[in-house]
Amino acid sequence: MKLDTGLQWRDMHxxxxxxxxxxxxxxxALWTADSGSDALLPVALAAVSTERIKLGTAVVxxxxxxxxxxxxxxxxxxxASKGRxxxxxxxxxxxxxxxxxSTPWLPPVARMREYIxxxxxxxxxxxxxxxxxxxxxxxxxxxxxxxxFTPAPHDYPNIPIYTSGLxxxxxxxxxxxxDGLHIHPFHTPKYLRESVMPNVEAGLKxxxxxxxxxxxxxxxxxxxxxNDEEIHNVREAARRQIAFYGSTRTYKPVxxxxxxxxxxxxxNEKTAKGDWAGMPKEITDDMLEVxxxxxxxxxxxxxxxxxxxxxxxxxxxxFPYRPADDDQWRKVTKAFNG
Numbered sequence: 001m002k003l004d005t006g007l008q009w010r011d012m013h014x015x016x017x018x019x020x021x022x023x024x025x026x027x028x029a030l031w032t033a034d035s036g037s038d039a040l041l042p043v044a045l046a047a048v049s050t051e052r053i054k055l056g057t058a059v060v061x062x063x064x065x066x067x068x069x070x071x072x073x074x075x076x077x078x079x080a081s082k083g084r085x086x087x088x089x090x091x092x093x094x095x096x097x098x099x100x101x102s103t104p105w106l107p108p109v110a111r112m113r114e115y116i117x118x119x120x121x122x123x124x125x126x127x128x129x130x131x132x133x134x135x136x137x138x139x140x141x142x143x144x145x146x147x148x149f150t151p152a153p154h155d156y157p158n159i160p161i162y163t164s165g166l167x168x169x170x171x172x173x174x175x176x177x178x179d180g181l182h183i184h185p186f187h188t189p190k191y192l193r194e195s196v197m198p199n200v201e202a203g204l205k206x207x208x209x210x211x212x213x214x215x216x217x218x219x220x221x222x223x224x225x226x227n228d229e230e231i232h233n234v235r236e237a238a239r240r241q242i243a244f245y246g247s248t249r250t251y252k253p254v255x256x257x258x259x260x261x262x263x264x265x266x267x268n269e270k271t272a273k274g275d276w277a278g279m280p281k282e283i284t285d286d287m288l289e290v291x292x293x294x295x296x297x298x299x300x301x302x303x304x305x306x307x308x309x310x311x312x313x314x315x316x317x318x319f320p321y322r323p324a325d326d327d328q329w330r331k332v333t334k335a336f337n338g
Contacts, residue, residue, distance in 0.1 A: 001305055003336040004029040004316040006058070006219060007042055019046035021323035022053060026333030029054035031088070031219075031316060034061045040073050047081035055081055058182050058219065058316075059090030059164045062115050063108075064101040067140055071122040074159055075151050083156035088182050089115065090164040093250065106139060109169045114140045116161055116177050126150060127157035162217070167253060168199050175203020180215040185318050186245035187218065188290050191257045192311045217314035222304055223294040224317065226328065231294060234319055236280070241318070242291050243279035247271045258290060297328040301335030 005027045009015050022030050030046060030053050032039045039060040046055050055077070062070065070087070077085040091097075091108040098105050114137040121135040122142065130150035135142040162180035165171050166187065174181035183196060196216075204210060221238045225231035245251055247267035255261050263282060270279045295303045308315055321329045 001308065001312060001336065002028040002314045003301075003333055004031060004054075004217070004314050006030075006316055006318075006320040007032045007046065008320040008322070009042065012042075012045070015042050015045040016049035018323060019050050019053070019055075021326060022321070023050045025321065025323075025326050025329045026337060027053060027321075027329075029056060029086070029314065029316075031056050031058035033058055034090070040077070043077050043085065044073075044080060047077055047085065050084075052084075054084045054086060056086030056160075056162070057088040058162070058217070059088040061092050061101075062089040062112065063091065063097055063106075064103050067115050067118040068122060068142065071119055071126075072151065074119075075123070075126060075154075078156040078159050079154045081156075085156075086160045086162060086180065087119075088162040088164065088180070090182070091170070093248070109173055111139045112163060112170070113173055113177065114138065116163070118142055119161060123157050123159060127153055129153055160215075162215075166196070166251065168195070171196050171199035172203035172206070175200040175205075175209070175214060176207035177203075178214060180217055180314075183216060183218040183312070184245075184251070185219045185221055186242065186251050186254055186291075187220075188254060188258065189307055189311060190290075191254045192308075194257060195253065197311065215313045216311065217316070218312055219316045219318045220304070220308070220312075221292040222300065222315075222317040222319075223292050224297060224300045224332075226297065231296075235288065235292070235294065237319065238292050239280045239283045239288055242288070243267055243283050246283070247279065258287075260287065297331050301332050305336075 005022055007030050009018055019030055032042045039057040043055050074087050091112060094105045097103055118135045118140045125131055125133040125145055130145055130147055133142050133145040160179035162182050163174050163178050164182040165174055166184040223231055223234045223238055225234055249264060252261055252264040255263050267279055267282055293303050293307045304315060
Protein backbone atom coordinates (compact mmCIF):
# COMPACT_ATOMS: atom_id res chain seq x y z
CA MET A 1 0.00 0.00 0.00
CA LYS A 2 1.42 3.38 -1.06
CA LEU A 3 1.07 6.47 1.13
CA ASP A 4 0.20 9.65 -0.76
CA THR A 5 -0.83 13.13 0.32
CA GLY A 6 -2.81 16.08 -0.94
CA LEU A 7 -1.28 19.40 -1.90
CA GLN A 8 -2.45 22.11 0.48
CA TRP A 9 -1.49 25.67 -0.40
CA ARG A 10 -2.74 29.24 -0.01
CA ASP A 11 -0.35 31.08 -2.32
CA MET A 12 1.00 29.91 -5.69
CA HIS A 13 4.50 30.76 -4.49
CA UNK A 14 4.21 28.01 -1.83
CA UNK A 15 3.62 25.14 -4.23
CA UNK A 16 7.22 24.35 -5.18
CA UNK A 17 8.33 24.32 -1.55
CA UNK A 18 5.42 22.17 -0.35
CA UNK A 19 5.95 19.70 -3.21
CA UNK A 20 9.66 19.40 -2.41
CA UNK A 21 8.88 18.88 1.28
CA UNK A 22 6.35 16.14 0.47
CA UNK A 23 8.94 14.40 -1.70
CA UNK A 24 11.61 14.65 0.98
CA UNK A 25 9.17 13.40 3.63
CA UNK A 26 8.81 10.17 1.66
CA UNK A 27 5.30 10.31 0.19
CA UNK A 28 4.79 8.30 -2.99
CA ALA A 29 2.42 10.72 -4.73
CA LEU A 30 1.03 14.23 -4.40
CA TRP A 31 -2.56 14.90 -5.47
CA THR A 32 -4.30 18.19 -6.32
CA ALA A 33 -8.01 18.99 -6.62
CA ASP A 34 -10.45 21.27 -8.40
CA SER A 35 -11.60 22.80 -5.13
CA GLY A 36 -11.47 26.57 -4.98
CA SER A 37 -8.57 26.57 -7.42
CA ASP A 38 -7.54 24.79 -10.60
CA ALA A 39 -6.21 21.25 -10.13
CA LEU A 40 -3.83 21.20 -13.09
CA LEU A 41 -1.88 24.42 -12.66
CA PRO A 42 -0.21 23.38 -9.36
CA VAL A 43 0.92 20.12 -10.96
CA ALA A 44 2.96 22.09 -13.47
CA LEU A 45 4.80 23.92 -10.69
CA ALA A 46 5.32 20.73 -8.71
CA ALA A 47 6.54 18.83 -11.79
CA VAL A 48 9.48 21.16 -12.41
CA SER A 49 10.32 21.38 -8.69
CA THR A 50 10.55 17.66 -7.87
CA GLU A 51 12.29 14.56 -9.22
CA ARG A 52 10.75 11.41 -7.70
CA ILE A 53 7.27 11.94 -6.29
CA LYS A 54 4.33 11.06 -8.53
CA LEU A 55 1.86 13.85 -9.28
CA GLY A 56 -1.83 13.62 -10.01
CA THR A 57 -5.26 15.19 -9.88
CA ALA A 58 -7.85 13.92 -7.43
CA VAL A 59 -9.71 15.17 -9.19
CA VAL A 60 -9.93 17.56 -12.13
CA UNK A 61 -13.53 18.03 -13.30
CA UNK A 62 -13.94 16.59 -16.76
CA UNK A 63 -17.21 17.90 -18.12
CA UNK A 64 -16.53 21.66 -17.95
CA UNK A 65 -13.43 20.99 -20.10
CA UNK A 66 -13.24 19.57 -23.61
CA UNK A 67 -11.20 16.34 -23.72
CA UNK A 68 -8.91 18.14 -26.17
CA UNK A 69 -8.18 20.89 -23.65
CA UNK A 70 -7.50 18.30 -20.96
CA UNK A 71 -5.34 16.30 -23.36
CA UNK A 72 -3.05 19.22 -24.22
CA UNK A 73 -2.20 20.10 -20.63
CA UNK A 74 -1.93 16.43 -19.62
CA UNK A 75 0.53 15.82 -22.46
CA UNK A 76 2.63 18.78 -21.29
CA UNK A 77 2.50 17.63 -17.65
CA UNK A 78 3.58 14.12 -18.59
CA UNK A 79 6.57 15.60 -20.39
CA ALA A 80 7.45 18.06 -17.61
CA SER A 81 7.23 15.38 -14.91
CA LYS A 82 9.03 12.72 -17.00
CA GLY A 83 6.11 10.34 -16.77
CA ARG A 84 5.12 10.95 -13.15
CA UNK A 85 1.75 12.55 -13.96
CA UNK A 86 -1.54 10.72 -13.32
CA UNK A 87 -4.77 12.21 -14.68
CA UNK A 88 -7.66 11.78 -12.26
CA UNK A 89 -11.07 12.77 -13.66
CA UNK A 90 -14.31 13.54 -11.84
CA UNK A 91 -17.90 14.17 -12.88
CA UNK A 92 -19.26 16.51 -10.19
CA UNK A 93 -23.01 16.62 -9.54
CA UNK A 94 -25.74 18.06 -11.72
CA UNK A 95 -26.25 21.31 -9.79
CA UNK A 96 -22.62 22.34 -10.07
CA UNK A 97 -22.26 21.35 -13.72
CA UNK A 98 -25.36 23.31 -14.71
CA UNK A 99 -25.34 26.24 -12.27
CA UNK A 100 -21.66 26.74 -11.38
CA UNK A 101 -20.13 25.89 -14.77
CA SER A 102 -23.15 26.66 -17.00
CA THR A 103 -22.65 23.52 -19.08
CA PRO A 104 -25.20 20.83 -19.96
CA TRP A 105 -25.77 17.88 -17.68
CA LEU A 106 -25.65 14.68 -19.72
CA PRO A 107 -25.63 11.01 -18.59
CA PRO A 108 -22.40 11.04 -16.55
CA VAL A 109 -21.22 7.43 -16.87
CA ALA A 110 -21.75 7.20 -20.64
CA ARG A 111 -20.20 10.63 -21.08
CA MET A 112 -17.19 9.72 -18.92
CA ARG A 113 -16.68 6.56 -20.98
CA GLU A 114 -16.41 8.65 -24.14
CA TYR A 115 -14.22 11.22 -22.38
CA ILE A 116 -11.68 8.52 -21.49
CA UNK A 117 -11.85 6.85 -24.89
CA UNK A 118 -11.39 10.15 -26.70
CA UNK A 119 -8.42 11.11 -24.53
CA UNK A 120 -6.71 7.86 -25.41
CA UNK A 121 -7.45 8.39 -29.11
CA UNK A 122 -5.89 11.86 -28.91
CA UNK A 123 -2.82 10.61 -27.03
CA UNK A 124 -2.37 7.85 -29.60
CA UNK A 125 -2.58 10.37 -32.43
CA UNK A 126 0.11 12.53 -30.85
CA UNK A 127 2.37 9.62 -29.98
CA UNK A 128 2.30 8.70 -33.69
CA UNK A 129 3.32 12.20 -34.75
CA UNK A 130 -0.17 13.44 -35.63
CA UNK A 131 -1.51 10.53 -37.64
CA UNK A 132 -5.22 10.70 -38.47
CA UNK A 133 -7.39 11.48 -35.45
CA UNK A 134 -10.74 9.75 -35.51
CA UNK A 135 -13.05 9.35 -32.55
CA UNK A 136 -16.80 9.25 -33.04
CA UNK A 137 -19.14 9.08 -30.10
CA UNK A 138 -22.53 10.34 -28.98
CA UNK A 139 -21.10 13.17 -26.86
CA UNK A 140 -17.62 13.73 -28.28
CA UNK A 141 -16.32 13.70 -31.85
CA UNK A 142 -12.73 14.38 -32.88
CA UNK A 143 -11.56 14.29 -36.49
CA UNK A 144 -9.16 17.21 -36.97
CA UNK A 145 -5.49 17.37 -35.98
CA UNK A 146 -3.18 19.43 -38.19
CA UNK A 147 0.65 19.60 -37.94
CA UNK A 148 0.53 23.12 -36.50
CA PHE A 149 -1.48 21.92 -33.51
CA THR A 150 0.16 18.55 -32.95
CA PRO A 151 2.48 18.59 -29.93
CA ALA A 152 5.83 16.90 -30.25
CA PRO A 153 5.93 13.23 -29.23
CA HIS A 154 7.65 12.33 -25.96
CA ASP A 155 8.60 9.20 -24.06
CA TYR A 156 5.55 9.18 -21.74
CA PRO A 157 2.43 8.86 -23.93
CA ASN A 158 0.66 6.26 -21.78
CA ILE A 159 -0.69 8.72 -19.22
CA PRO A 160 -2.49 6.83 -16.43
CA ILE A 161 -6.17 7.80 -16.30
CA TYR A 162 -8.12 7.51 -13.07
CA THR A 163 -11.79 8.24 -12.61
CA SER A 164 -13.58 8.90 -9.35
CA GLY A 165 -16.59 7.09 -8.05
CA LEU A 166 -18.43 5.38 -5.25
CA UNK A 167 -21.57 3.92 -6.75
CA UNK A 168 -22.19 0.94 -9.03
CA UNK A 169 -21.85 2.13 -12.62
CA UNK A 170 -18.83 4.41 -12.20
CA UNK A 171 -16.96 1.70 -10.29
CA UNK A 172 -17.73 -0.74 -13.08
CA UNK A 173 -16.53 1.76 -15.69
CA UNK A 174 -13.27 2.22 -13.79
CA UNK A 175 -12.74 -1.53 -13.67
CA UNK A 176 -13.36 -1.85 -17.39
CA UNK A 177 -11.36 1.11 -18.74
CA UNK A 178 -9.24 2.94 -16.20
CA ASP A 179 -5.77 2.67 -14.73
CA GLY A 180 -7.12 3.75 -11.37
CA LEU A 181 -10.19 4.60 -9.31
CA HIS A 182 -10.33 7.43 -6.79
CA ILE A 183 -12.85 6.22 -4.23
CA HIS A 184 -14.73 9.03 -2.52
CA PRO A 185 -13.60 9.71 1.07
CA PHE A 186 -17.18 9.13 2.24
CA HIS A 187 -16.84 5.37 2.57
CA THR A 188 -16.37 2.61 5.09
CA PRO A 189 -14.40 -0.65 4.76
CA LYS A 190 -17.71 -2.54 4.80
CA TYR A 191 -19.02 -0.51 1.86
CA LEU A 192 -15.76 -0.95 -0.04
CA ARG A 193 -15.82 -4.68 0.52
CA GLU A 194 -19.51 -5.26 -0.24
CA SER A 195 -20.16 -2.71 -2.98
CA VAL A 196 -17.12 -1.03 -4.52
CA MET A 197 -14.95 -4.13 -4.91
CA PRO A 198 -17.63 -6.36 -6.51
CA ASN A 199 -18.47 -3.61 -9.01
CA VAL A 200 -14.82 -2.99 -9.87
CA GLU A 201 -14.39 -6.75 -10.34
CA ALA A 202 -17.43 -6.82 -12.65
CA GLY A 203 -15.88 -4.05 -14.74
CA LEU A 204 -12.53 -5.83 -14.85
CA LYS A 205 -14.23 -8.99 -16.08
CA UNK A 206 -16.09 -7.07 -18.79
CA UNK A 207 -12.86 -5.47 -19.96
CA UNK A 208 -10.92 -8.76 -19.90
CA UNK A 209 -8.62 -7.37 -17.23
CA UNK A 210 -7.30 -8.44 -13.83
CA UNK A 211 -7.15 -6.81 -10.41
CA UNK A 212 -3.49 -5.90 -10.94
CA UNK A 213 -4.54 -3.71 -13.89
CA UNK A 214 -6.21 -1.07 -11.70
CA UNK A 215 -5.05 0.93 -8.69
CA UNK A 216 -7.65 1.73 -6.03
CA UNK A 217 -6.93 4.97 -4.19
CA UNK A 218 -8.70 7.17 -1.67
CA UNK A 219 -8.36 10.18 0.54
CA UNK A 220 -9.38 8.43 3.75
CA UNK A 221 -10.62 9.95 6.98
CA UNK A 222 -7.49 9.24 9.02
CA UNK A 223 -7.23 11.04 12.35
CA UNK A 224 -3.67 11.54 13.51
CA UNK A 225 -1.98 13.86 15.96
CA UNK A 226 0.86 14.17 18.42
CA ASN A 227 -1.40 14.29 21.48
CA ASP A 228 -5.01 13.91 22.61
CA GLU A 229 -5.84 17.56 21.91
CA GLU A 230 -4.65 17.41 18.30
CA ILE A 231 -6.47 14.11 17.74
CA HIS A 232 -9.68 15.57 19.20
CA ASN A 233 -9.51 18.59 16.89
CA VAL A 234 -9.04 16.43 13.81
CA ARG A 235 -11.85 14.11 14.94
CA GLU A 236 -14.26 17.02 15.11
CA ALA A 237 -13.17 18.28 11.70
CA ALA A 238 -13.81 14.77 10.33
CA ARG A 239 -17.23 14.69 12.00
CA ARG A 240 -18.18 17.94 10.26
CA GLN A 241 -16.99 16.74 6.87
CA ILE A 242 -18.73 13.37 7.16
CA ALA A 243 -21.97 15.16 8.03
CA PHE A 244 -21.56 17.43 5.00
CA TYR A 245 -20.96 14.53 2.61
CA GLY A 246 -23.71 12.50 4.21
CA SER A 247 -26.29 15.16 3.38
CA THR A 248 -25.89 14.37 -0.34
CA ARG A 249 -28.46 11.83 -1.51
CA THR A 250 -26.01 10.33 -3.99
CA TYR A 251 -23.99 8.96 -1.06
CA LYS A 252 -26.96 7.47 0.82
CA PRO A 253 -25.96 3.87 -0.08
CA VAL A 254 -22.98 4.17 2.27
CA UNK A 255 -25.29 4.94 5.21
CA UNK A 256 -27.68 2.24 3.98
CA UNK A 257 -24.92 -0.36 4.26
CA UNK A 258 -24.91 0.24 8.02
CA UNK A 259 -28.66 0.71 8.53
CA UNK A 260 -28.36 4.48 8.86
CA UNK A 261 -30.19 5.44 5.66
CA UNK A 262 -32.66 7.78 7.39
CA UNK A 263 -29.73 9.98 8.42
CA UNK A 264 -29.31 11.26 4.85
CA UNK A 265 -32.68 13.02 4.88
CA UNK A 266 -32.12 14.52 8.33
CA UNK A 267 -28.79 15.94 7.21
CA ASN A 268 -30.26 17.10 3.91
CA GLU A 269 -33.01 18.96 5.75
CA LYS A 270 -30.47 20.68 7.99
CA THR A 271 -28.51 21.71 4.90
CA ALA A 272 -31.64 23.27 3.38
CA LYS A 273 -32.20 25.23 6.61
CA GLY A 274 -28.57 26.30 6.82
CA ASP A 275 -28.19 24.49 10.14
CA TRP A 276 -24.49 23.82 9.65
CA ALA A 277 -23.81 23.69 13.39
CA GLY A 278 -26.48 21.05 13.92
CA MET A 279 -25.27 18.69 11.22
CA PRO A 280 -22.17 17.26 12.99
CA LYS A 281 -24.32 16.41 16.03
CA GLU A 282 -26.06 13.79 13.91
CA ILE A 283 -22.79 11.86 13.53
CA THR A 284 -22.41 9.80 16.70
CA ASP A 285 -19.10 8.64 18.11
CA ASP A 286 -19.94 5.09 17.03
CA MET A 287 -20.51 6.27 13.45
CA LEU A 288 -17.27 8.23 13.54
CA GLU A 289 -15.39 5.09 14.54
CA VAL A 290 -16.75 3.29 11.47
CA UNK A 291 -15.77 6.07 9.06
CA UNK A 292 -12.34 6.91 10.47
CA UNK A 293 -9.01 5.46 11.60
CA UNK A 294 -7.39 7.14 14.60
CA UNK A 295 -3.91 7.06 16.07
CA UNK A 296 -0.63 8.79 16.74
CA UNK A 297 2.18 9.29 14.28
CA UNK A 298 3.89 6.28 15.86
CA UNK A 299 1.09 3.76 15.27
CA UNK A 300 -1.16 5.18 12.54
CA UNK A 301 0.57 3.39 9.64
CA UNK A 302 -0.14 -0.06 11.08
CA UNK A 303 -3.75 0.89 11.82
CA UNK A 304 -4.40 2.24 8.31
CA UNK A 305 -2.83 -0.82 6.71
CA UNK A 306 -4.97 -3.14 8.82
CA UNK A 307 -8.13 -1.16 8.03
CA UNK A 308 -7.62 -1.15 4.26
CA UNK A 309 -5.68 -4.34 3.62
CA UNK A 310 -6.88 -5.85 0.34
CA UNK A 311 -9.10 -2.84 -0.35
CA UNK A 312 -6.82 0.08 -1.27
CA UNK A 313 -3.55 0.25 -3.17
CA UNK A 314 -3.01 3.93 -2.44
CA UNK A 315 -4.15 5.93 0.56
CA UNK A 316 -3.82 9.57 1.48
CA UNK A 317 -5.04 11.20 4.65
CA UNK A 318 -8.01 13.51 4.10
CA PHE A 319 -6.39 16.26 6.14
CA PRO A 320 -3.05 16.87 4.35
CA TYR A 321 0.29 16.95 6.03
CA ARG A 322 2.00 20.21 6.89
CA PRO A 323 5.72 20.66 6.11
CA ALA A 324 6.17 21.92 9.66
CA ASP A 325 5.43 18.35 10.83
CA ASP A 326 7.95 16.67 8.51
CA ASP A 327 9.73 14.79 11.31
CA GLN A 328 6.42 13.21 12.35
CA TRP A 329 5.43 12.35 8.79
CA ARG A 330 8.78 10.68 8.09
CA LYS A 331 7.87 8.15 10.78
CA VAL A 332 4.64 7.39 8.96
CA THR A 333 6.09 7.18 5.45
CA LYS A 334 8.95 5.01 6.71
CA ALA A 335 6.44 2.62 8.27
CA PHE A 336 4.50 2.41 5.00
CA ASN A 337 7.61 1.95 2.89
CA GLY A 338 9.01 -0.61 5.28
